Every structure is written in C-alpha cells, then in structure tokens.
Amino acid sequence: MSAARLAQARWAATPLSERLARIRELRRLIAEHASTLAEASASARHRPALESITAEVLPLAEACRFLEREAPSLLAPRRLGKGSLPLWLSGVTSEVHREPIGVVLVIGPGNYPLLLPGVQLVQALVAGNAVLLKPGTAGSFAARALIEVIHRAGFDSHLVALLPESTAAAVSAIEAGPDKVVFTGSAATGEKILAQLAPRLIPATMELSGCDAFIVRADADLDLVVKSLKFGLELNDGATCMAPKRVLVHRAVATELEGRLARAFTVGMPVSDLASGLICAGSETGPPLPQLLTDAVAQGAHFVTGGVPPDRSLQFPVILAGVEPPARLLQEDVFAPVLSLVTVADDAEAVARANDCPYALGASVFSRDESAARAVADALNAGVVTINDLIVPTADARVPFGGRKRSGFGVTRGPEGLLELTVPKVVSVSRAKLRPALEPPHPKDEAMFQYYLELTHGRGFRHRASSLFKLLQILTGRRQ
Numbered sequence: 001m002s003a004a005r006l007a008q009a010r011w012a013a014t015p016l017s018e019r020l021a022r023i024r025e026l027r028r029l030i031a032e033h034a035s036t037l038a039e040a041s042a043s044a045r046h047r048p049a050l051e052s053i054t055a056e057v058l059p060l061a062e063a064c065r066f067l068e069r070e071a072p073s074l075l076a077p078r079r080l081g082k083g084s085l086p087l088w089l090s091g092v093t094s095e096v097h098r099e100p101i102g103v104v105l106v107i108g109p110g111n112y113p114l115l116l117p118g119v120q121l122v123q124a125l126v127a128g129n130a131v132l133l134k135p136g137t138a139g140s141f142a143a144r145a146l147i148e149v150i151h152r153a154g155f156d157s158h159l160v161a162l163l164p165e166s167t168a169a170a171v172s173a174i175e176a177g178p179d180k181v182v183f184t185g186s187a188a189t190g191e192k193i194l195a196q197l198a199p200r201l202i203p204a205t206m207e208l209s210g211c212d213a214f215i216v217r218a219d220a221d222l223d224l225v226v227k228s229l230k231f232g233l234e235l236n237d238g239a240t241c242m243a244p245k246r247v248l249v250h251r252a253v254a255t256e257l258e259g260r261l262a263r264a265f266t267v268g269m270p271v272s273d274l275a276s277g278l279i280c281a282g283s284e285t286g287p288p289l290p291q292l293l294t295d296a297v298a299q300g301a302h303f304v305t306g307g308v309p310p311d312r313s314l315q316f317p318v319i320l321a322g323v324e325p326p327a328r329l330l331q332e333d334v335f336a337p338v339l340s341l342v343t344v345a346d347d348a349e350a351v352a353r354a355n356d357c358p359y360a361l362g363a364s365v366f367s368r369d370e371s372a373a374r375a376v377a378d379a380l381n382a383g384v385v386t387i388n389d390l391i392v393p394t395a396d397a398r399v400p401f402g403g404r405k406r407s408g409f410g411v412t413r414g415p416e417g418l419l420e421l422t423v424p425k426v427v428s429v430s431r432a433k434l435r436p437a438l439e440p441p442h443p444k445d446e447a448m449f450q451y452y453l454e455l456t457h458g459r460g461f462r463h464r465a466s467s468l469f470k471l472l473q474i475l476t477g478r479r480q
Contacts, residue, residue, distance in 0.1 A: 001176040007158035008130035026153040027064035040145035041114040044138040056115035059395040063119045066397035091432025098422040100128030102179030109184040111239040113139030127421040134163040187406045205410030209333030210361030213354035214244040217367035218252040233317045238337025242362040248350040254343045265305045296327040351379045361407035364390040
C-alpha cells in the first residue's frame with residue numbers, strides 16, 4: 001500500500017495525454033498477446049480459449065480504445081456558464097475538476113477474471129489511480145498475465161500490484177486503508193466486505209448477484225428466443241451474473257416454447273453431454289439448489305431438462321416449466337445453468353413478476369413490436385435491459401454496467417464508470433468589486449432578501465412585479 005501511494009502520486013502528476021499513450025500501448029499488447037491472455041483465463045476454468053477471446057479479450061481492448069477517445073473530454077475541467085448564475089453570486093466563476101481517488105482495491109470475480117477486473121483496472125489507471133488487484137478463485141492466472149502486459153506497456157510495477165486470491169488478502173488490503181473498493185461477486189460476499197468498509201468509511205462500487213428476468217411476449221420470434229436462451233445457459237457454463245434465470249412467457253406461446261427448449265437441448269446429444277457434469281450447486285444466500293428444485297416441483301413445476309437424482313447431485317442444464325411465483329427458486333441468486341419458465345397473462349403481469357425479486361441486475365424483452373418492448377423495458381427495475389438480445393450488448397465499452405437492490409450499487413465501464421473512479425473538486429474565483437456579504441448587516445437586509453426571493457421564485461406576474469418595485473425601493477433607500 002505504501003509503495004502504491006508513492007507510485008500513485010507520481011502517476012497522478014503525469015499529464016493525461018501521457019497516461020493515455022500508455023493505455024494505447026497496452027491495447028496493442030493486448031492484441032498481440034490475445035491468445036496468451038485468453039488461455040490464461042480459460043484454462044483455469046476449463047473453458048474454450050475462443051470463448052475467452054470473444055467474451056473477455058476483445059471487449060477489454062475496446063474498453064482501452066474507448067478511454068483513449070473519450071477520457072480527455074470526460075476528465076477535462078467543466079466550467080459553469082454564467083447564464084444560470086444567481087444575481088447574488090455576480091462576479092463568481094466556478095469550475096468542476098475530476099481528480100483521482102488514490103489507491104483503488106479491485107476485488108475480482110472468478111467467472112470472468114480477465115475482462116471484469118481488467119476494465120476496472122484500466123479505468124482506474126486512466127483516472128490517475130494506483131490499483132491493488134485481488135483476483136477471484138482461480139483468477140490469478142489471468143490476473144498475472146494481464147499485469148505482465150501492463151508492465152510491458154511501461155506502467156510502474158508499484159502502480160498495479162497483484163495480491164493473493166485468499167479472503168485473508170482482501171481483509172488485509174482493506175485494513176491497509178484503500179481509498180475505494182470495487183468488488184464484483186455475490187451479494188453475500190458483498191455484505192461481508194461492506195461490513196468491513198463501513199467503520200472505515202471507505203466508499204465502494206458493488207457489482208453483485210443477479211436473477212435476471214427474460215420476458216417473452218406473445219409476438220416474440222421463438223426461434224430467436226430459443227437460440228438466445230441456449231446461448232445464455234451455455235456461456236461460461238452458466239456462470240454469468242446476467243445469465244437468464246426467470247423466463248416470463250406469455251401463456252399463448254408457453255407450451256410451444258417449452259417444447260422447443262426440450263428439443264433444443266436433446267436433439268442430437270443427450271442433456272448430460274451438454275452439461276457441466278453431475279455437480280452440486282446452490283444459491284449464495286438460501287437453501288442448496290437441489291432443495292430449491294424439489295420444492296418447486298412440489299409446488300407444481302416439472303423438469304424439461306435435467307433433474308435431481310437420488311444422490312441429490314444435479315445434471316445441467318436444468319429447465320423447469322410451470323414454476324409458480326411462490327417458489328423460492330425465483331428469488332435466489334443461483335449461479336448455475338438453471339432456467340425457470342413462468343407463465344404470465346400479459347405485459348403487466350410479466351413486469352410485476354420481473355420486479356418482484358430482491359435482485360435487479362439485468363433483464364431482457366423479446367418481441368416483434370419494438371415499441372411495446374420499449375414500454376416493457378421502461379417499466380422494469382433493472383440496471384440494464386436488452387431488447388431481442390441478452391448479455392452481448394452489455395460488453396459495449398460505451399455503456400455503464402451496474403445493478404440495483406441486492407445486485408449492488410454504483411457502476412463500472414462507460415463514462416459513468418470512469419467518473420466513479422474520480423472525486424470532484426470545485427474551484428471558484430470571485431472577481432466582484434462589491435462584496436456585500438462581507439459588510440455588516442443592514443436593518444433592511446431581511447426584507448430585501450424576502451422581496452428578492454419573491455421576485456425570482458414567486459408565483460404570478462403581478463406578485464413578482466410588486467416584489468421588484470419594493471426591492472428597488474429598498475436598494476434606492478440604501479444608496480441615499
């Protein structure tokens with residue numbers, strides 16, 4: 001931490017143009033070492049390197065380019081115009097500056113160990129901060145590969161430091177007093193981190209669990225729906241915070257969608273071959289997943305794919321149809337390829353069911369009527385809503401990403417994510433020759449300000465005109 005603070009002081013004094021030149025070199029090195037970076041991330045999670053290249057390396061490079069283009073204007077001092085300046089502040093000019101926070105502790109996840117902490121790290125560096133990176137489970141391979149590339153790009157080795165994966169490392173880092181924490185992970189772990197931060201008044205950005213809703217209107221393209229759900233379930237073995245969990249399907253197409261999903265996961269290959277294997281999984285806060293599934297079945301649901309064998313292991317992917325809203329499965333942050341089909345009567349019920357969840361990270365709406373889909377999107381309580389797509393659009397470096405309720409607060413990525421890694425400073429200059437505020441009070445000051453308030457904020461032309469007349473009388477009397 002001490003070394004990081006010294007390096008950060010030097011880095012913050014470096015002109016933004018030079019900082020961005022390092023980011024440009026980093027982007028080029030990311031492209032040159034794409035395969036190495038992808039393999040470092042994918043191998044630890046037993047995923048294809050191609051998936052990591054498309055889902056992590058490419059979006060990370062694009063995030064660098066976005067910052068190269070947009071950071072100069074986003075971080076430039078903003079001068080406030082005189083058009084809305086109150087009369088009583090005549091002669092005062094103000095600017096809002098964005099300054100680095102200091103040392104940022106990034107606590108990364110295990111599911112996307114390159115992209116998610118990578119973007120946060122790059123944004124912190126552009127803003128002028130130093131970074132301590134604590135990887136998630138099995139995330140050290142990707143983190144080490146990324147930091148090696150960062151050092152090759154010319155960044156001070158103390159400016160970006162790699163910590164161990166252990167929980168103890170995160171606890172120690174917080175005790176050392178970072179200026180901000182950016183955490184990506186489960187809501188349950190987020191609670192523990194916030195409990196440690198609160199006594200120290202350390203601010204944080206929390207990107208937490210999801211239980212995303214996937215709304216299928218009666219006019220949806222079911223071919224597209226099935227392809228999208230299949231993609232969402234299989235991407236990263238379902239270990240994606242924005243993976244679809246609750247499918248709220250209109251009753252007019254519910255039966256057909258159920259049949260199409262059954263065929264999509266069985267034709268040409270048994271479900272067991274599509275799955276991650278027989279494993280036990282569950283939510284972070286509630287009962288184990290086998291219990292959540294058996295409880296849902298007891299309330300009337302049935303398996304479309306997957307199941308719960310006698311040994312209570314699970315065969316993925318799991319798709320349950322006929323899930324009724326009382327089922328606790330619809331309220332938990334299950335981090336596995338599990339899908340619940342809920343039949344709804346109309347858009348209003350779909351929105352109500354979607355919003356009736358403690359998590360509010362993302363949501364998707366599928367419909368051939370874009371106007372109707374937009375109306376549904378407007379009513380959804382979620383950090384990001386995609387129409388006729390899911391997950392992929394959120395990799396756009398230009399858009400912020402963050403959740404609501406138990407899905408966290410604050411955002412990463414996009415202009416807002418960059419600004420969250422800065423603190424504002426206001427610089428005001430007064431050039432006024434008259435400084436009435438510095439003079440002794442006058443007996444008629446209270447009346448003067450009362451008439452001024454009525455003039456500038458009062459109701460009705462006649463009342464305001466009367467206030468102006470009285471105000472002028474007082475000012476004329478004070479000059480005599």
